[in-house]
Amino acid sequence: MTSEASLPPEWFSKRFESCRDILPAIQYKPMGSLQNPARKRKISPVWEFFDQISSNKVKCMLCSKELVYNNNISSMLRHYRDLHENKERNEATRKQELDEALVTMIVKDTQPFNVVEDVGFRDFVHKLDPTYVLPTRQAVKAMVEAKYAESKEKAKAEVKKVAAVSLTSDMWTSINMDAYLAVTCHFVDNNTCLNSVLLGVVQFPQAHTGENVTYVKASLMEEWGITNNVTCLVTDGAANMIACGRELRLRHTICTAHTLNLIVKKALDQTPVLSDIQAKARRLVAYFRSSTTAKVTDRGVVWMTV
Numbered sequence: 001m002t003s004e005a006s007l008p009p010e011w012f013s014k015r016f017e018s019c020r021d022i023l024p025a026i027q028y029k030p031m032g033s034l035q036n037p038a039r040k041r042k043i044s045p046v047w048e049f050f051d052q053i054s055s056n057k058v059k060c061m062l063c064s065k066e067l068v069y070n071n072n073i074s075s076m077l078r079h080y081r082d083l084h085e086n087k088e089r090n091e092a093t094r095k096q097e098l099d100e101a102l103v104t105m106i107v108k109d110t111q112p113f114n115v116v117e118d119v120g121f122r123d124f125v126h127k128l129d130p131t132y133v134l135p136t137r138q139a140v141k142a143m144v145e146a147k148y149a150e151s152k153e154k155a156k157a158e159v160k161k162v163a164a165v166s167l168t169s170d171m172w173t174s175i176n177m178d179a180y181l182a183v184t185c186h187f188v189d190n191n192t193c194l195n196s197v198l199l200g201v202v203q204f205p206q207a208h209t210g211e212n213v214t215y216v217k218a219s220l221m222e223e224w225g226i227t228n229n230v231t232c233l234v235t236d237g238a239a240n241m242i243a244c245g246r247e248l249r250l251r252h253t254i255c256t257a258h259t260l261n262l263i264v265k266k267a268l269d270q271t272p273v274l275s276d277i278q279a280k281a282r283r284l285v286a287y288f289r290s291s292t293t294a295k296v297t298d299r300g301v302v303w304m305t306v
């Protein structure tokens, strides 16, 4: 029987090579490289935070602390994990949480993006957490837009799941005389809960014709993927809305609350005694609204200055 000791040296090198061929996943490192710190830096990511200042000392680049180095990175790893890793992670998480809370506040309270530039608000935030750096107005705008896109995709996925939806829609003019058209979608989900999703509030500078209203509503329905799932459209009784319902070939219902309101208005107009009282009340309200020297106090007492 042949013993290994009696085999020629070439046999060992040949056998070693064949092992490497069989196990390619095991990386072969020549012994010489383990003694070379330059080589080690490439192996461990912890070297990104340390500098070797002598043969047996390293310096942390984050806090300048010097550690003894004996060709072993365990003390460096421990130092980084204990003092820096968690701190960095916690700070990043807190910053993200506060940014998200800021976006939620702006959306819920309809605050302008430049609220982050208001001196009082900045001081208030600094008092709460001096380490938090408020994002810029532009960054807040981008965050709100990203949040909107994310929420819209979620809502779209919910709306697409259901077989049938109803729409309500209305138009109005803002205090700046800009016209808007809004469409809201309503549906019952799998848990038999009624849900409402605002499909869009579209600025409407074009003529308020039935054709234009139809075009905008059809675009929104297509965008949300519900063109073939709308079972009913509810609007006021305006001529353009009625024309729109006809054009879209939907079951169209006039809003009951709106109709009731019209009935009451018409009834008041046709009752002379009531319309006289109404006219007096209007004049009274107009007087107190236009006068800076007269007002009604919280106890209902008329108060005037001369």
Ligand SMILES: [Zn+2]
Pocket (backbone or CB within 6 Å): 060, 061, 062, 063, 064, 065, 079, 083, 084
């Ligand atoms: Zn350090």
